[in-house]
Amino acid sequence: xxWCLAQNIIVEMFxxxxxxxxxxxxxWAPLAPGGPWWNPLLFEFRGRTITFQGQVPWLLAxxxxxxxxxxxxxxxxxxxxxxxxxxxxxxxxxSDR
Numbered sequence: 001x002x003w004c005l006a007q008n009i010i011v012e013m014f015x016x017x018x019x020x021x022x023x024x025x026x027x028w029a030p031l032a033p034g035g036p037w038w039n040p041l042l043f044e045f046r047g048r049t050i051t052f053q054g055q056v057p058w059l060l061a062x063x064x065x066x067x068x069x070x071x072x073x074x075x076x077x078x079x080x081x082x083x084x085x086x087x088x089x090x091x092x093x094x095s096d097r
Contacts, residue, residue, distance in 0.1 A: 004058040013048040032056050 032053040039053040 001059065001062045004062050005055060008055060008058045009050055012050055012054050013045060 033056065034053060039051045042050045042052055042055065044050070
């Protein structure tokens with residue numbers, strides 16, 4: 001999560017500073033609870049602003065991505081293990097060993 005936030009802060013400060021400046025409405029707001037109407041300033045660095053709405057998706061996205069990867073890994077493991085015969089298969093007769 002720290003990696004995502006750090007990258008987003010750098011991008012917001014140096015690449016998108018004209019698009020995400022204070023007073024400009026957000027044109028998109030995925031995972032942003034306040035939409036374009038509420039976007040408080042978190043801090044300012046050398047005249048560049050970092051806003052709350054710009055950071056919220058990066059607070060939530062790592063958890064959603066991680067959860068999705070875990071879910072897909074479990075599903076893949078279940079499918080893989082379901083295709084491989086196990087040592088203990090019920091054949092109806094007890095084993096002699």
